[in-house]
Amino acid sequence: MDRRTIERLKEIVGPEQVATTREELLCYSFDGTGLEFPPAAVAFPGSAAEVAAIMRLAAATPFPVVPRGAGSGMTGGALPVAGGLVLAMSRLNRILEIDPDNQIAVVEPGVVTGQLREEVGRYGLAYPPDPASLKFCTIGGNIAENAGGPSAVKYGVTRDYVLGLEAVLTDGSLIRTGVRTAKGVTGYDLTRLLIGSEGTLAVITRIILRLIAAPEAKRTFLVLLDDLGPAARLVSGVLGAGLLPCTLEYLDATALGIVASSLPFPLPPAVRAMLLIEVDGERAAVAAQADRLRQLLAGREGVLDLQEATSEAEVKALWTARRAVSPAAFKLKPHKLSEDVVVPRSRIPELVAFTETLNREGGIVVFTFGHAGDGNIHVNIMLDRANPEEVARAAVAKEKLFARVIGLGGTLSGEHGIGLTKAPFLPLEFDEATMAIMRAVKDAFDPHHILNPGKIFPPAAAKKS
Numbered sequence: 001m002d003r004r005t006i007e008r009l010k011e012i013v014g015p016e017q018v019a020t021t022r023e024e025l026l027c028y029s030f031d032g033t034g035l036e037f038p039p040a041a042v043a044f045p046g047s048a049a050e051v052a053a054i055m056r057l058a059a060a061t062p063f064p065v066v067p068r069g070a071g072s073g074m075t076g077g078a079l080p081v082a083g084g085l086v087l088a089m090s091r092l093n094r095i096l097e098i099d100p101d102n103q104i105a106v107v108e109p110g111v112v113t114g115q116l117r118e119e120v121g122r123y124g125l126a127y128p129p130d131p132a133s134l135k136f137c138t139i140g141g142n143i144a145e146n147a148g149g150p151s152a153v154k155y156g157v158t159r160d161y162v163l164g165l166e167a168v169l170t171d172g173s174l175i176r177t178g179v180r181t182a183k184g185v186t187g188y189d190l191t192r193l194l195i196g197s198e199g200t201l202a203v204i205t206r207i208i209l210r211l212i213a214a215p216e217a218k219r220t221f222l223v224l225l226d227d228l229g230p231a232a233r234l235v236s237g238v239l240g241a242g243l244l245p246c247t248l249e250y251l252d253a254t255a256l257g258i259v260a261s262s263l264p265f266p267l268p269p270a271v272r273a274m275l276l277i278e279v280d281g282e283r284a285a286v287a288a289q290a291d292r293l294r295q296l297l298a299g300r301e302g303v304l305d306l307q308e309a310t311s312e313a314e315v316k317a318l319w320t321a322r323r324a325v326s327p328a329a330f331k332l333k334p335h336k337l338s339e340d341v342v343v344p345r346s347r348i349p350e351l352v353a354f355t356e357t358l359n360r361e362g363g364i365v366v367f368t369f370g371h372a373g374d375g376n377i378h379v380n381i382m383l384d385r386a387n388p389e390e391v392a393r394a395a396v397a398k399e400k401l402f403a404r405v406i407g408l409g410g411t412l413s414g415e416h417g418i419g420l421t422k423a424p425f426l427p428l429e430f431d432e433a434t435m436a437i438m439r440a441v442k443d444a445f446d447p448h449h450i451l452n453p454g455k456i457f458p459p460a461a462a463k464k465s
Ligand SMILES: Cc1cc2nc3c(=O)[nH]c(=O)nc-3n(C[C@H](O)[C@H](O)[C@H](O)COP(=O)(O)OP(=O)(O)OC[C@H]3O[C@@H](n4cnc5c(N)ncnc54)[C@H](O)[C@@H]3O)c2cc1C
Pocket: 031, 032, 066, 067, 068, 069, 070, 071, 072, 073, 074, 076, 077, 078, 089, 109, 130, 131, 132, 133, 136, 137, 138, 139, 140, 141, 142, 143, 144, 145, 146, 147, 148, 149, 150, 198, 199, 200, 202, 203, 204, 205, 323, 326, 327, 415, 416, 452
């Protein structure tokens, strides 16, 4: 990027809002993958008009533009793989409106998800999507990835709470999609098209979100089991019995081991798997669900114990431990491939048995945890990128995993998106005709491929990493 272009960027957003020093650029070279791609510059726009002016400059010059929220993505979505400009959305971080009567919120994309959840809670409302990264990830990043979280089993994912969007196209024009009403089917559903588009179609600058009434009560249970197989089978058992928990998470023995010291209860040595189950709703209904859960678990295969969190402090400690699994994994190895595959719930036992085989026979540490209630299993392949043998073994494990997931009728990603790291594998899931229409959508929105190039679609000569 030449000096003239940098000067133009400074004119658009102000001289203080463009970063070009090596140290500053380094901070925007990473995301949750641990891969590194430095940008040529970072700009911090303060309005949609500034985003539009930047996009016009990028199209005319041209240079690549990569939107970025908190950089917590797990698939390289915010990495500037082709250099160019990182568009950091952190200054667009205002909650513009909370409307309790219509149960909506209007926000800018840089709002941190956890802050929004707290803020709407003051009105007796809830914004259910709860990615484990909620203390730092942004609503813009959540929409671009269609993020999910533990509550998705009952409440759905980000997509289910987005009513409308304002977004800047690559030619600098501003579009407004969707509605701020409870229903609306006018025209093509561009809102849904932009959700999960991973910053490749448009830059989201404003969001209308649907809220719900906060549930009256919630109870939190831990089911301790002697093996992963019974835990996996219990997931279908719970849902098949007509219970609809708002959390149905599991941790395997390795995941438990790395966070055991943060759990509020000591773990008996025989425990090899754990389910974290929560039920919420009206107080009486929650009590009835809790009773049914206890009945269901009595004498059930593999169940060693059922414990209930009895205080807010215990619930908090449990969630701190659950949310710490991903970062705590680095106790095992310096790097990891964080896969978030999904299989039909009835096939979870086969998938976890397969990952245990990968762990035993692949010469590499593989462990799993995740949102079992919706079949979304986080498979963590641990490695040291300085060790070429481990890199090769991890690549083989990942390929085998994806082939198996598709064979089980599953999908490559439940919430992290495709980004950079899964792009070579897209043809495993989609045939050529489907890929062609997706490419045509990309071409229509971004004819010169300046917005987040190198993401979602496999490179011409696919190099699997
Ligand atoms: C410890 C940890 C736990 C996690 N747990 C979960 C989980 O439970 N569920 C889950 O779904 N994910 C999880 N993630 C992954 C990550 O937090 C999510 O993908 C999140 O949605 C990314 O948000 P972000 O603000 O960090 O976005 P970034 O990583 O900065 O960007 C992600 C993508 O969004 C695009 N983007 C960002 N802002 C915009 C915008 N305004 N307009 C257009 N495109 C934009 C970027 O270009 C990129 O493609 C976890 C990550 C970590 C590190």
